Amino acid sequence: MNLLEIRNLHAEVEGTEILRGVNLTINVGEVHAIMGPNGSGKSTLAGVLTGRELYTITEGEILYKGKDLLAMTPEDRAREGLFLAFQYPVEVPGVTNAYFLKTALNAIRKYRGLEELDAMDFLKLVRSKLKLVDLDENFLNRAVNDGFSGGEKKRNEIFHMAVLEPTLAILDETDSGLDIDALRIVADGVNSLRKPENAMLVITHYQRLLNYIVPDIVHVLVDGKIVKSGSKELAIELEQRGYDWVRETTEV
Amino acid sequence: MVTHSNETNILQWYKEQFQKFASRKNGESEKLRFQERLTALDAFLERGFPHRKDENWRFTNIQPITRQCFKIADRIGSVPENVLQQHFVEGAYHIVVIDGIVSDTLSDTIPSITVGSVLRVINDYKEHSHLQNFKPLDKTNSPFVLLNTAFFVDGVWIEVPDNVELMQPIQILFITTDVDTPTAFFPRNRYSVGKQASVTIIEKHTSISLGEYFVDSYTEINLGEQASLHYTRLFEEGNRGYHVNTTRIEQHRLSSLTSNVVVLGGALHRNDFVVSLAGEQCSSELRGLSFASGTQLIDHHTLIEHNYPHCKSTQLYKAILDGKARGVFNGRIYVHPQAQKTDAQQSNKTLLLCDDAMMHVKPQLEIFADDVRCTHGAAVGQLDATQLFYLRSRGVDEVSARTLLTIGFANEALEGIEHLPVRTQIENVVTRKLEH
Numbered sequence: 001m002n003l004l005e006i007r008n009l010h011a012e013v014e015g016t017e018i019l020r021g022v023n024l025t026i027n028v029g030e031v032h033a034i035m036g037p038n039g040s041g042k043s044t045l046a047g048v049l050t051g052r053e054l055y056t057i058t059e060g061e062i063l064y065k066g067k068d069l070l071a072m073t074p075e076d077r078a079r080e081g082l083f084l085a086f087q088y089p090v091e092v093p094g095v096t097n098a099y100f101l102k103t104a105l106n107a108i109r110k111y112r113g114l115e116e117l118d119a120m121d122f123l124k125l126v127r128s129k130l131k132l133v134d135l136d137e138n139f140l141n142r143a144v145n146d147g148f149s150g151g152e153k154k155r156n157e158i159f160h161m162a163v164l165e166p167t168l169a170i171l172d173e174t175d176s177g178l179d180i181d182a183l184r185i186v187a188d189g190v191n192s193l194r195k196p197e198n199a200m201l202v203i204t205h206y207q208r209l210l211n212y213i214v215p216d217i218v219h220v221l222v223d224g225k226i227v228k229s230g231s232k233e234l235a236i237e238l239e240q241r242g243y244d245w246v247r248e249t250t251e252v
Numbered sequence: 253m254v255t256h257s258n259e260t261n262i263l264q265w266y267k268e269q270f271q272k273f274a275s276r277k278n279g280e281s282e283k284l285r286f287q288e289r290l291t292a293l294d295a296f297l298e299r300g301f302p303h304r305k306d307e308n309w310r311f312t313n314i315q316p317i318t319r320q321c322f323k324i325a326d327r328i329g330s331v332p333e334n335v336l337q338q339h340f341v342e343g344a345y346h347i348v349v350i351d352g353i354v355s356d357t358l359s360d361t362i363p364s365i366t367v368g369s370v371l372r373v374i375n376d377y378k379e380h381s382h383l384q385n386f387k388p389l390d391k392t393n394s395p396f397v398l399l400n401t402a403f404f405v406d407g408v409w410i411e412v413p414d415n416v417e418l419m420q421p422i423q424i425l426f427i428t429t430d431v432d433t434p435t436a437f438f439p440r441n442r443y444s445v446g447k448q449a450s451v452t453i454i455e456k457h458t459s460i461s462l463g464e465y466f467v468d469s470y471t472e473i474n475l476g477e478q479a480s481l482h483y484t485r486l487f488e489e490g491n492r493g494y495h496v497n498t499t500r501i502e503q504h505r506l507s508s509l510t511s512n513v514v515v516l517g518g519a520l521h522r523n524d525f526v527v528s529l530a531g532e533q534c535s536s537e538l539r540g541l542s543f544a545s546g547t548q549l550i551d552h553h554t555l556i557e558h559n560y561p562h563c564k565s566t567q568l569y570k571a572i573l574d575g576k577a578r579g580v581f582n583g584r585i586y587v588h589p590q591a592q593k594t595d596a597q598q599s600n601k602t603l604l605l606c607d608d609a610m611m612h613v614k615p616q617l618e619i620f621a622d623d624v625r626c627t628h629g630a631a632v633g634q635l636d637a638t639q640l641f642y643l644r645s646r647g648v649d650e651v652s653a654r655t656l657l658t659i660g661f662a663n664e665a666l667e668g669i670e671h672l673p674v675r676t677q678i679e680n681v682v683t684r685k686l687e688h
C-alpha cells in the first residue's frame with residue numbers, strides 16, 4: 001500500500017528555490033534512503049514533510065495515507081504517525097526528557113482514542129526503550145538534549161522514535177556523530193522498530209549505515225531533485241565514484 | 253470612598269489615621285516604640301510617597317496606592333478552613349497570619365525554636381529589650397518602610413537558636429480577607445537564624461479579597477555566623493491587590509542564603525531586597541521569577557552590599573510578561589573598597605509572550621575594590637521557533653508546546669527550592685496562569 005506520495009514538490013526558503021520538483025513514493029514496509037551532496041535539499045525535504053513553517057511550498061502535493069499532508073499541522077502529522085529524527089536535535093532547557101516525551105506520547109494516544117498512560121506505565125515503557133539505544137535512565141530527568149554530547153543527542157532521537165512508534169520515520173543523518181559502537185547500537189535499535197506496516201526514509205552521507213539498515217531503494221538528491229534511484233548497490237557505487245558521476249550521467 | 257487627587261491631602265489622611273491609630277494604641281506599654289512610630293510618621297510626612305522623578309521609582313507608577321485613601325486595617329477577618337488547606341504545603345510547619353495578625357490557634361508550635369507574633373515576643377521581653385532586636389529606625393529608609401514602622405501591628409517572629417538545624421520547613425501564610433473599603437495592611441517580620449543554625453522559611457502572600465487592598469510589608473532577617481537560610485517567597489495577591497515589600501538581610505561570616513522570590517499575582521508589586529554581607533566568605537544565591545499579564549506591574553529592586561572580602565553573590569531574575577504587563581529589574585551591586593576577591597554575578601532574562609509587554613532592566617554596579625569578579629547580563633526575547641517546532645513535530649499541540657517552553661524558561665529560576673511540594677505548587681500556579 002502506498003503510504004507517502006510526493007508529486008512534483010517545489011519549495012523555497014526566503015525566496016530561494018531549494019526543492020525543484022521532487023517525486024517520491026514510499027510504500028508500507030519499505031526503507032528508502034536518500035543521499036546527496038551538502039545543501040542539495042535533503043533536510044529541507046524532511047522539514048517540508050513534517051510541516052516546518054520556514055518553507056513555502058510553491059508547487060506540487062504530498063499525500064500521506066491518502067490525505068493531503070500539507071494541509072495538516074505539524075502536531076497532527078505526528079499524531080498520524082510521522083516522525084523526524086532531527087539532523088540537529090534541539091536543546092530545550094528546563095524541560096525534562098521524560099516530561100516532554102510523556103506529553104507527546106499522551107497527545108498522540110489521545111488523538112488515536114487510546115487511554116493516556118499514567119506515570120507508572122509510562123516509566124515501564126520508557127525503561128525498555130532506553131535499553132534499545134543503550135541510554136542511561138538518568139537521561140529521563142535531564143533537560144531535553146541540554147548538554148548532551150552529539151552522539152547522545154542522536155541516540156535520544158531514536159529513543160523518542162522507539163517510544164512514539166511512528167508509521168513513517170524520517171532519519172536525518174542520524175549516523176553522523178556516532179562512534180562505531182553507537183552506530184551499531186542505533187542501527188540495531190532502528191531495525192528492531194521495523195515492521196511490515198511501517199516505513200522509513202533514511203537520509204545519510206555514508207554507505208556504512210546502509211550496511212546495517214538495509215534500504216529497498218536508494219535515491220540521489222542533487223540540487224533539489226531526485227536524479228537517480230536504484231537498489232542498495234547504488235549507495236556503494238556512489239561511495240566509490242562520488243556525486244560528479246551522478247551529475248555527469250544525468251541531466252539536471 | 254474618598255478620593256484625593258493631591259499629595260498633601262493623602263499625607264493629611266495618613267496623619268489623621270495615625271491619630272486614630274494612636275488612640276487605639278493608648279495602652280501600648282513601651283513608650284519607646286511609640287516614640288519610634290511618631291518619628292517614622294514625621295519622617296514619612298516630610299518625605300511623602302516616592303515620585304517617578306525618583307530614580308528608584310522611574311518605571312513604577314504607584315498612583316494606585318497614592319490616589320486614594322486606604323483605611324488602616326483594624327479587624328481580623330476569617331478564612332475558610334478549606335482555603336487554608338489549599339495554600340498549605342505538605343511536610344511543613346504552618347504559621348498563619350490573617351490581615352496582618354498572627355493567628356495562634358491556626359499556627360503550629362515548633363519544637364526548639366521561638367516562633368510567633370512579633371508583638372507578643374517583644375512584650376514578653378523585659379522593658380525596652382526589643383530595641384536590641386530591631387535595628388534603630390533609619391529615616392533614610394524608603395517611605396514605605398517608614399509608613400510600615402508607624403502603623404505595623406504584628407508580624408512573625410522566628411528565632412532559631414545557635415546550632416539548631418530545623419529539618420522541616422516553616423511555611424508562613426500571609427492572607428488578607430475580603431474588605432468592603434480599600435484597606436491597608438502593615439505586617440512586619442523579624443527572623444533571626446543563630447550561629448551554625450539552619451532553616452527553610454517559605455512565605456506565601458495571598459488574599460481572598462475581591463476588593464482593593466494595599467500591603468506594605470517589611471521583613472528583617474539576621475543570619476549568624478555559618479548559618480544557613482533557604483528562603484522562598486511566593487506573592488500571589490489578588491487582582492486588585494498592591495503589595496510593596498521591603499526585605500533586608502544581614503549575613504555574617506560564612507553564612508549562606510538561598511533565596512527564591514516568585515511573584516505571580518497582584519496589580520502592582522514592588523519588591524526591594526537588600527542583602528548586606530557583613531562578614532567574610534558569605535554566599536548568597538538569589539533567584540527571582542515574575543509572571544505578569546494584563547496590566548500587572550512587577551518591579552524588583554535588589555541591592556547586594558559586599559562589605560567584606562571573599563564573598564560570593566549570584567542573582568538570576570527571570571520575567572515572563574504577557575498582555576500589556578510591565579516588568580522592572582534594577583540590580584544594584586555595591587562593592588566596598590575592602591571587599592577584595594568579591595565574586596558577584598547578576599543575570600536578568602525576560603520572555604515576552606506579547607509585543608505589548610515591556611521590560612525595563614537596569615544593572616547598577618558600583619565597585620570600589622580592584623581585585624573582584626563582577627559580571628552582569630540581560631536578555632529579552634520571545635519563545636524560540638525552532639524549539640516550538642521540535643515539540644510540535646513530536647505531537648504536542650501548539651498551546652501546550654508554548655506552555656511547556658514557558659515553564660521550561662521559568663524552571664531555571666525555581667532551582668534552589670528544595671522542598672518539592674512548594675515547587676510543584678508554584679509550577680501549577682504558573683501553568684494555570686498560562687492557560688488563562
Ligand SMILES: Nc1ncnc2c1ncn2[C@@H]1O[C@H](COP(=O)(O)OP(=O)(O)OP(=O)(O)O)[C@@H](O)[C@H]1O
Pocket residue numbers: 013014016018036037038039040041042043044045054087
Ligand atoms: N533559513 C534558510 N535561509 C536561507 N537558506 C536556507 C535556509 N535553510 C536552508 N537553506 C539553504 O537551503 C539549501 C538546502 O539546505 P538543506 O539543509 O536542505 O541541505 P541538506 O541536503 O540537508 O545538506 P546537508 O547534507 O549539509 O545536511 C542550502 O543551500 C541551505 O543553505
Ligand SMILES: [Mg+2]
Pocket residue numbers: 042043044087172
Ligand atoms: Mg541536512
